Amino acid sequence: MIPVAKEVGSVRAMGSGGIVSPTGNPDLPPEKEKDFRRELVLRALKILQEDVRE
Amino acid sequence: MAEKIRIVHYLNQFFAQIGGEEKADIGPGFKEGPIGPGRALQQALTGNGEVVATLFCGDNYFAEHAKEATAELLRQMIRYTPHLLIAGPAFESGRYGVACGAICKAAQERLGIYAVAGMDQENAGAGLYCKNVYIINSGDSIVRMIPTLQRLVAVGIKLLQGTPLGRPEEEGYIPRGIKRNVFTAKPPAERAVDMLLTKIRGEPFKSEIAAPQFHHIKPASALRDLSSAVIALVTDGGLVPEGNPERMEPGRPTRFTTIPVEGMDRLDPKQFDVVHSGYDTAFANQDPHRIVPLDIMRELEQQGVIGKLHESIHATGGAHAAVENATRIGQSIAERLKSAGVNGVILTST
Numbered sequence: 001m002i003p004v005a006k007e008v009g010s011v012r013a014m015g016s017g018g019i020v021s022p023t024g025n026p027d028l029p030p031e032k033e034k035d036f037r038r039e040l041v042l043r044a045l046k047i048l049q050e051d052v053r054e
Numbered sequence: 055m056a057e058k059i060r061i062v063h064y065l066n067q068f069f070a071q072i073g074g075e076e077k078a079d080i081g082p083g084f085k086e087g088p089i090g091p092g093r094a095l096q097q098a099l100t101g102n103g104e105v106v107a108t109l110f111c112g113d114n115y116f117a118e119h120a121k122e123a124t125a126e127l128l129r130q131m132i133r134y135t136p137h138l139l140i141a142g143p144a145f146e147s148g149r150y151g152v153a154c155g156a157i158c159k160a161a162q163e164r165l166g167i168y169a170v171a172g173m174d175q176e177n178a179g180a181g182l183y184c185k186n187v188y189i190i191n192s193g194d195s196i197v198r199m200i201p202t203l204q205r206l207v208a209v210g211i212k213l214l215q216g217t218p219l220g221r222p223e224e225e226g227y228i229p230r231g232i233k234r235n236v237f238t239a240k241p242p243a244e245r246a247v248d249m250l251l252t253k254i255r256g257e258p259f260k261s262e263i264a265a266p267q268f269h270h271i272k273p274a275s276a277l278r279d280l281s282s283a284v285i286a287l288v289t290d291g292g293l294v295p296e297g298n299p300e301r302m303e304p305g306r307p308t309r310f311t312t313i314p315v316e317g318m319d320r321l322d323p324k325q326f327d328v329v330h331s332g333y334d335t336a337f338a339n340q341d342p343h344r345i346v347p348l349d350i351m352r353e354l355e356q357q358g359v360i361g362k363l364h365e366s367i368h369a370t371g372g373a374h375a376a377v378e379n380a381t382r383i384g385q386s387i388a389e390r391l392k393s394a395g396v397n398g399v400i401l402t403s404t
Contacts, residue, residue, distance in 0.1 A: 009269070017344070019404055020333050020334050020335075020344075020404065021337045021344035022344070022403060023345060023350075024345075037343060038353075040347070041347050042354075045285070045354075045359070045400075049277045051276045053273075
Protein backbone atom coordinates (compact mmCIF):
# COMPACT_ATOMS: atom_id res chain seq x y z
CA MET A 1 0.00 0.00 0.00
CA ILE A 2 3.04 2.29 -0.19
CA PRO A 3 1.84 3.89 -3.46
CA VAL A 4 -1.41 4.86 -1.71
CA ALA A 5 0.50 6.35 1.21
CA LYS A 6 2.70 8.35 -1.16
CA GLU A 7 -0.29 9.47 -3.22
CA VAL A 8 -1.92 11.08 -0.19
CA GLY A 9 1.29 12.80 0.83
CA SER A 10 2.94 10.49 3.38
CA VAL A 11 6.64 10.88 2.69
CA ARG A 12 7.93 8.47 5.34
CA ALA A 13 6.44 5.11 4.38
CA MET A 14 7.91 1.62 4.53
CA GLY A 15 6.80 -1.89 3.65
CA SER A 16 5.48 -4.06 6.46
CA GLY A 17 4.44 -7.59 7.34
CA GLY A 18 1.41 -7.35 5.06
CA ILE A 19 -2.20 -6.23 5.06
CA VAL A 20 -3.49 -8.52 7.82
CA SER A 21 -0.42 -8.23 10.06
CA PRO A 22 1.60 -5.11 9.34
CA THR A 23 3.75 -5.60 12.45
CA GLY A 24 3.72 -9.38 12.58
CA ASN A 25 3.93 -12.57 10.60
CA PRO A 26 1.56 -15.36 11.72
CA ASP A 27 3.72 -17.96 9.94
CA LEU A 28 6.63 -17.42 12.29
CA PRO A 29 6.98 -18.94 15.77
CA PRO A 30 6.15 -16.34 18.48
CA GLU A 31 9.74 -15.38 19.40
CA LYS A 32 10.82 -15.07 15.77
CA GLU A 33 7.69 -13.04 15.05
CA LYS A 34 8.67 -10.65 17.84
CA ASP A 35 12.18 -10.30 16.41
CA PHE A 36 10.64 -9.53 13.04
CA ARG A 37 8.43 -6.86 14.64
CA ARG A 38 11.43 -5.35 16.47
CA GLU A 39 13.29 -4.98 13.18
CA LEU A 40 10.32 -3.24 11.59
CA VAL A 41 9.92 -0.83 14.51
CA LEU A 42 13.64 -0.01 14.56
CA ARG A 43 13.49 0.68 10.83
CA ALA A 44 10.48 2.97 11.34
CA LEU A 45 12.31 4.84 14.11
CA LYS A 46 15.30 5.23 11.83
CA ILE A 47 13.12 6.74 9.10
CA LEU A 48 11.75 9.25 11.63
CA GLN A 49 15.33 10.42 12.18
CA GLU A 50 16.00 11.01 8.50
CA ASP A 51 15.36 14.22 6.64
CA VAL A 52 13.09 13.62 3.70
CA ARG A 53 12.46 15.62 0.60
CA GLU A 54 8.96 16.41 -0.58
CA MET B 55 -43.51 36.40 -12.33
CA ALA B 56 -45.97 39.26 -12.33
CA GLU B 57 -44.52 40.95 -9.27
CA LYS B 58 -41.10 42.52 -9.71
CA ILE B 59 -38.38 40.71 -7.86
CA ARG B 60 -37.08 42.69 -4.91
CA ILE B 61 -33.36 42.24 -4.50
CA VAL B 62 -31.01 43.28 -1.73
CA HIS B 63 -27.37 43.44 -2.76
CA TYR B 64 -24.48 42.91 -0.31
CA LEU B 65 -21.12 44.60 -0.91
CA ASN B 66 -17.97 45.27 1.09
CA GLN B 67 -16.79 48.81 1.91
CA PHE B 68 -14.69 48.97 -1.24
CA PHE B 69 -17.39 48.07 -3.77
CA ALA B 70 -19.93 50.13 -1.80
CA GLN B 71 -17.65 53.10 -2.52
CA ILE B 72 -17.01 53.90 1.13
CA GLY B 73 -13.24 53.41 0.86
CA GLY B 74 -10.36 50.95 0.74
CA GLU B 75 -8.46 49.18 3.50
CA GLU B 76 -8.53 52.32 5.64
CA LYS B 77 -12.32 51.91 5.86
CA ALA B 78 -12.29 48.13 6.35
CA ASP B 79 -13.36 48.46 9.97
CA ILE B 80 -16.66 50.24 9.35
CA GLY B 81 -19.73 48.48 10.68
CA PRO B 82 -22.84 47.41 8.75
CA GLY B 83 -24.67 50.07 6.77
CA PHE B 84 -27.28 50.35 4.04
CA LYS B 85 -28.44 52.59 1.27
CA GLU B 86 -31.60 52.49 -0.81
CA GLY B 87 -31.12 51.42 -4.41
CA PRO B 88 -28.04 50.08 -6.16
CA ILE B 89 -24.43 51.20 -5.66
CA GLY B 90 -21.42 50.49 -7.89
CA PRO B 91 -21.69 46.92 -9.21
CA GLY B 92 -25.35 47.10 -8.15
CA ARG B 93 -26.05 49.30 -11.18
CA ALA B 94 -24.75 46.55 -13.45
CA LEU B 95 -26.79 44.08 -11.42
CA GLN B 96 -29.87 46.24 -12.06
CA GLN B 97 -29.15 46.04 -15.80
CA ALA B 98 -28.59 42.28 -15.63
CA LEU B 99 -32.12 41.98 -14.23
CA THR B 100 -33.46 43.29 -17.56
CA GLY B 101 -36.61 44.68 -16.03
CA ASN B 102 -37.51 41.53 -14.10
CA GLY B 103 -36.56 43.01 -10.80
CA GLU B 104 -35.22 45.86 -8.80
CA VAL B 105 -32.24 46.33 -6.51
CA VAL B 106 -34.21 47.86 -3.65
CA ALA B 107 -31.28 48.33 -1.29
CA THR B 108 -27.57 47.81 -0.86
CA LEU B 109 -26.17 46.50 2.41
CA PHE B 110 -22.51 46.82 3.14
CA CYS B 111 -19.97 46.18 5.84
CA GLY B 112 -16.23 46.68 6.23
CA ASP B 113 -14.21 43.50 5.58
CA ASN B 114 -12.32 43.67 8.87
CA TYR B 115 -15.40 44.56 10.87
CA PHE B 116 -17.23 41.52 9.49
CA ALA B 117 -14.24 39.25 10.07
CA GLU B 118 -13.88 40.38 13.67
CA HIS B 119 -17.59 40.68 14.59
CA ALA B 120 -19.23 38.13 12.31
CA LYS B 121 -22.10 37.36 14.66
CA GLU B 122 -23.04 40.96 15.43
CA ALA B 123 -22.56 42.08 11.82
CA THR B 124 -24.75 39.26 10.50
CA ALA B 125 -27.51 40.03 12.99
CA GLU B 126 -27.43 43.74 12.14
CA LEU B 127 -27.39 43.14 8.38
CA LEU B 128 -30.35 40.75 8.65
CA ARG B 129 -32.22 43.33 10.71
CA GLN B 130 -31.70 45.93 7.99
CA MET B 131 -32.42 43.46 5.22
CA ILE B 132 -35.82 42.46 6.55
CA ARG B 133 -37.07 46.07 6.34
CA TYR B 134 -36.86 45.84 2.54
CA THR B 135 -38.85 42.57 2.36
CA PRO B 136 -36.58 41.21 -0.38
CA HIS B 137 -37.25 38.03 -2.38
CA LEU B 138 -33.58 37.50 -3.11
CA LEU B 139 -30.19 38.38 -1.65
CA ILE B 140 -27.24 38.67 -4.00
CA ALA B 141 -23.81 38.95 -2.38
CA GLY B 142 -20.67 40.12 -4.13
CA PRO B 143 -19.02 39.03 -6.34
CA ALA B 144 -16.03 39.01 -4.03
CA PHE B 145 -13.54 37.53 -6.55
CA GLU B 146 -10.36 36.51 -4.69
CA SER B 147 -10.91 38.69 -1.61
CA GLY B 148 -11.04 36.24 1.30
CA ARG B 149 -12.63 38.36 4.03
CA TYR B 150 -15.24 39.67 1.60
CA GLY B 151 -15.93 36.15 0.30
CA VAL B 152 -16.42 34.75 3.79
CA ALA B 153 -18.79 37.62 4.62
CA CYS B 154 -20.80 36.97 1.43
CA GLY B 155 -21.13 33.27 2.29
CA ALA B 156 -22.06 33.96 5.90
CA ILE B 157 -24.72 36.55 5.13
CA CYS B 158 -26.28 34.36 2.41
CA LYS B 159 -26.41 31.33 4.69
CA ALA B 160 -27.94 33.38 7.49
CA ALA B 161 -30.54 35.01 5.21
CA GLN B 162 -31.62 31.60 3.89
CA GLU B 163 -31.77 29.89 7.23
CA ARG B 164 -33.08 32.63 9.49
CA LEU B 165 -35.24 34.74 7.16
CA GLY B 166 -36.13 32.20 4.47
CA ILE B 167 -34.80 34.53 1.77
CA TYR B 168 -33.21 32.99 -1.31
CA ALA B 169 -29.56 33.93 -1.63
CA VAL B 170 -26.72 33.60 -4.14
CA ALA B 171 -23.12 34.67 -3.67
CA GLY B 172 -20.31 35.23 -6.16
CA MET B 173 -16.59 34.64 -5.62
CA ASP B 174 -13.59 32.76 -6.95
CA GLN B 175 -13.62 29.02 -6.33
CA GLU B 176 -10.31 29.35 -4.43
CA ASN B 177 -11.75 31.99 -2.10
CA ALA B 178 -11.83 30.80 1.53
CA GLY B 179 -15.53 31.66 1.61
CA ALA B 180 -16.19 29.15 -1.19
CA GLY B 181 -14.69 26.29 0.80
CA LEU B 182 -16.65 27.30 3.88
CA TYR B 183 -20.06 27.93 2.34
CA CYS B 184 -20.35 26.12 -1.02
CA LYS B 185 -22.36 23.33 0.62
CA ASN B 186 -24.95 25.71 2.08
CA VAL B 187 -25.10 28.47 -0.49
CA TYR B 188 -25.13 28.58 -4.28
CA ILE B 189 -21.87 30.35 -5.07
CA ILE B 190 -21.20 31.50 -8.61
CA ASN B 191 -17.55 31.03 -9.52
CA SER B 192 -16.51 34.55 -10.52
CA GLY B 193 -12.86 33.73 -11.17
CA ASP B 194 -10.27 35.92 -9.49
CA SER B 195 -10.46 38.93 -11.78
CA ILE B 196 -12.87 41.84 -11.68
CA VAL B 197 -12.92 41.62 -15.48
CA ARG B 198 -15.59 38.94 -14.97
CA MET B 199 -17.93 41.31 -13.09
CA ILE B 200 -20.70 41.53 -15.70
CA PRO B 201 -20.92 37.82 -16.66
CA THR B 202 -20.81 36.91 -12.97
CA LEU B 203 -23.68 39.27 -12.17
CA GLN B 204 -25.65 37.76 -15.07
CA ARG B 205 -25.05 34.27 -13.65
CA LEU B 206 -26.05 35.45 -10.17
CA VAL B 207 -29.32 36.81 -11.53
CA ALA B 208 -30.02 33.68 -13.61
CA VAL B 209 -29.44 31.29 -10.70
CA GLY B 210 -31.26 33.56 -8.25
CA ILE B 211 -34.36 33.72 -10.46
CA LYS B 212 -34.36 29.94 -10.91
CA LEU B 213 -34.18 29.46 -7.14
CA LEU B 214 -37.05 31.89 -6.63
CA GLN B 215 -39.23 30.26 -9.27
CA GLY B 216 -38.42 26.77 -8.07
CA THR B 217 -36.90 25.86 -11.45
CA PRO B 218 -34.48 22.96 -10.95
CA LEU B 219 -30.88 24.02 -11.44
CA GLY B 220 -28.62 22.27 -13.90
CA ARG B 221 -25.18 20.89 -13.18
CA PRO B 222 -22.58 23.22 -11.63
CA GLU B 223 -20.69 23.71 -14.90
CA GLU B 224 -23.92 24.55 -16.76
CA GLU B 225 -25.09 27.13 -14.26
CA GLY B 226 -21.68 28.40 -13.21
CA TYR B 227 -21.92 27.62 -9.51
CA ILE B 228 -19.30 25.89 -7.39
CA PRO B 229 -20.12 22.17 -6.88
CA ARG B 230 -21.98 21.57 -3.64
CA GLY B 231 -20.92 17.95 -3.25
CA ILE B 232 -24.39 16.66 -4.12
CA LYS B 233 -24.85 13.59 -6.32
CA ARG B 234 -28.07 13.13 -8.27
CA ASN B 235 -29.19 10.08 -10.17
CA VAL B 236 -29.91 10.79 -13.82
CA PHE B 237 -31.04 8.64 -16.73
CA THR B 238 -28.73 8.46 -19.71
CA ALA B 239 -29.22 6.99 -23.16
CA LYS B 240 -26.00 4.96 -22.98
CA PRO B 241 -25.01 2.49 -20.26
CA PRO B 242 -21.78 3.04 -18.29
CA ALA B 243 -19.76 0.52 -20.34
CA GLU B 244 -20.49 2.38 -23.58
CA ARG B 245 -19.76 5.74 -21.99
CA ALA B 246 -16.46 4.40 -20.64
CA VAL B 247 -15.44 3.10 -24.08
CA ASP B 248 -16.50 6.39 -25.69
CA MET B 249 -14.37 8.25 -23.19
CA LEU B 250 -11.40 5.98 -23.82
CA LEU B 251 -11.70 6.45 -27.59
CA THR B 252 -11.93 10.20 -27.12
CA LYS B 253 -8.79 10.05 -25.01
CA ILE B 254 -6.96 7.93 -27.60
CA ARG B 255 -7.89 10.44 -30.29
CA GLY B 256 -6.25 13.07 -28.11
CA GLU B 257 -9.49 15.01 -27.77
CA PRO B 258 -10.61 16.65 -24.53
CA PHE B 259 -12.80 14.48 -22.32
CA LYS B 260 -14.29 14.79 -18.89
CA SER B 261 -14.51 12.10 -16.23
CA GLU B 262 -17.95 11.57 -14.71
CA ILE B 263 -16.37 11.28 -11.29
CA ALA B 264 -14.24 14.08 -9.91
CA ALA B 265 -10.99 12.66 -8.56
CA PRO B 266 -10.39 13.62 -4.93
CA GLN B 267 -7.88 16.40 -4.49
CA PHE B 268 -5.14 15.81 -1.94
CA HIS B 269 -3.56 18.83 -0.42
CA HIS B 270 0.16 19.11 -0.33
CA ILE B 271 1.62 18.26 3.07
CA LYS B 272 4.96 19.55 4.27
CA PRO B 273 6.97 16.69 5.78
CA ALA B 274 8.04 17.03 9.40
CA SER B 275 11.73 17.56 9.95
CA ALA B 276 13.85 14.65 11.18
CA LEU B 277 13.82 13.64 14.86
CA ARG B 278 17.13 14.81 16.28
CA ASP B 279 17.25 12.87 19.53
CA LEU B 280 15.33 9.62 19.69
CA SER B 281 16.40 8.89 23.28
CA SER B 282 14.44 11.91 24.55
CA ALA B 283 11.56 11.72 22.07
CA VAL B 284 7.94 10.88 22.88
CA ILE B 285 6.66 8.42 20.28
CA ALA B 286 2.99 7.62 19.75
CA LEU B 287 1.35 4.64 18.12
CA VAL B 288 -1.55 5.20 15.74
CA THR B 289 -3.27 2.65 13.53
CA ASP B 290 -5.98 2.47 10.90
CA GLY B 291 -6.29 -1.25 11.61
CA GLY B 292 -9.39 -0.92 13.81
CA LEU B 293 -8.03 -1.68 17.29
CA VAL B 294 -10.67 -1.06 20.01
CA PRO B 295 -11.03 -2.02 23.66
CA GLU B 296 -12.96 -5.29 24.16
CA GLY B 297 -16.65 -4.77 23.35
CA ASN B 298 -15.94 -1.59 21.36
CA PRO B 299 -17.44 0.79 23.96
CA GLU B 300 -17.00 3.86 21.73
CA ARG B 301 -18.88 2.10 18.91
CA MET B 302 -16.25 2.70 16.30
CA GLU B 303 -17.54 1.75 12.86
CA PRO B 304 -15.89 -1.23 11.13
CA GLY B 305 -16.02 0.61 7.81
CA ARG B 306 -16.60 4.12 6.48
CA PRO B 307 -15.23 5.47 9.75
CA THR B 308 -16.27 8.84 11.12
CA ARG B 309 -14.37 8.60 14.41
CA PHE B 310 -11.37 7.15 16.20
CA THR B 311 -10.72 5.49 19.53
CA THR B 312 -8.33 6.58 22.25
CA ILE B 313 -6.90 3.59 24.10
CA PRO B 314 -4.98 4.31 27.32
CA VAL B 315 -1.90 2.08 27.53
CA GLU B 316 0.10 3.72 30.29
CA GLY B 317 1.87 1.05 32.36
CA MET B 318 0.81 -1.68 29.91
CA ASP B 319 3.63 -3.96 28.75
CA ARG B 320 1.59 -5.88 26.25
CA LEU B 321 -1.79 -5.86 24.55
CA ASP B 322 -3.76 -8.74 26.03
CA PRO B 323 -5.94 -10.20 23.24
CA LYS B 324 -8.72 -10.67 25.79
CA GLN B 325 -8.87 -6.94 26.44
CA PHE B 326 -8.99 -5.85 22.81
CA ASP B 327 -11.01 -6.36 19.67
CA VAL B 328 -10.25 -5.50 16.10
CA VAL B 329 -13.13 -3.90 14.24
CA HIS B 330 -12.44 -3.49 10.56
CA SER B 331 -14.48 -4.58 7.53
CA GLY B 332 -11.58 -4.25 5.09
CA TYR B 333 -9.34 -7.21 5.99
CA ASP B 334 -9.40 -10.57 7.79
CA THR B 335 -8.97 -9.57 11.42
CA ALA B 336 -8.41 -13.13 12.74
CA PHE B 337 -4.62 -12.76 13.05
CA ALA B 338 -4.85 -9.33 14.68
CA ASN B 339 -7.47 -10.58 17.13
CA GLN B 340 -5.16 -13.48 18.05
CA ASP B 341 -2.35 -11.03 18.80
CA PRO B 342 -3.03 -7.26 18.56
CA HIS B 343 0.74 -6.64 18.32
CA ARG B 344 0.44 -7.76 14.72
CA ILE B 345 -1.15 -4.37 14.02
CA VAL B 346 0.19 -2.22 16.90
CA PRO B 347 3.74 -2.94 18.16
CA LEU B 348 3.18 -1.91 21.78
CA ASP B 349 5.32 -4.75 23.20
CA ILE B 350 8.43 -3.70 21.27
CA MET B 351 7.88 0.00 21.91
CA ARG B 352 7.65 -0.62 25.65
CA GLU B 353 10.89 -2.60 25.55
CA LEU B 354 12.63 0.17 23.62
CA GLU B 355 11.34 2.68 26.16
CA GLN B 356 12.73 0.61 29.03
CA GLN B 357 16.05 0.25 27.22
CA GLY B 358 16.23 4.02 26.70
CA VAL B 359 16.19 3.77 22.91
CA ILE B 360 13.18 6.09 22.84
CA GLY B 361 12.40 8.69 25.51
CA LYS B 362 8.81 7.71 26.19
CA LEU B 363 5.92 5.85 24.62
CA HIS B 364 2.87 8.12 24.45
CA GLU B 365 0.16 7.19 26.96
CA SER B 366 -2.56 6.45 24.39
CA ILE B 367 -2.98 4.56 21.17
CA HIS B 368 -5.31 6.20 18.67
CA ALA B 369 -7.05 3.91 16.22
CA THR B 370 -9.59 4.10 13.46
CA GLY B 371 -10.81 1.60 10.90
CA GLY B 372 -9.48 2.55 7.51
CA ALA B 373 -11.95 0.63 5.34
CA HIS B 374 -13.68 2.74 2.66
CA ALA B 375 -12.92 5.94 4.52
CA ALA B 376 -14.21 9.05 2.79
CA VAL B 377 -11.27 11.39 2.17
CA GLU B 378 -13.12 14.14 4.02
CA ASN B 379 -13.64 12.01 7.16
CA ALA B 380 -10.16 10.54 7.02
CA THR B 381 -8.68 14.04 6.81
CA ARG B 382 -10.71 15.21 9.79
CA ILE B 383 -9.82 12.10 11.83
CA GLY B 384 -6.14 12.52 10.95
CA GLN B 385 -6.15 16.18 11.86
CA SER B 386 -7.91 15.56 15.20
CA ILE B 387 -5.43 12.84 16.13
CA ALA B 388 -2.49 15.00 15.05
CA GLU B 389 -3.75 17.96 17.10
CA ARG B 390 -4.08 15.81 20.20
CA LEU B 391 -0.64 14.30 19.80
CA LYS B 392 0.92 17.67 19.15
CA SER B 393 -0.62 19.28 22.21
CA ALA B 394 0.49 16.26 24.29
CA GLY B 395 4.10 16.93 23.25
CA VAL B 396 4.51 13.89 21.02
CA ASN B 397 7.56 14.13 18.74
CA GLY B 398 7.08 11.18 16.42
CA VAL B 399 4.41 8.71 15.35
CA ILE B 400 4.47 5.20 14.02
CA LEU B 401 1.26 4.66 12.10
CA THR B 402 0.53 1.08 11.18
CA SER B 403 -1.82 0.54 8.28
CA THR B 404 -3.64 -2.64 7.36
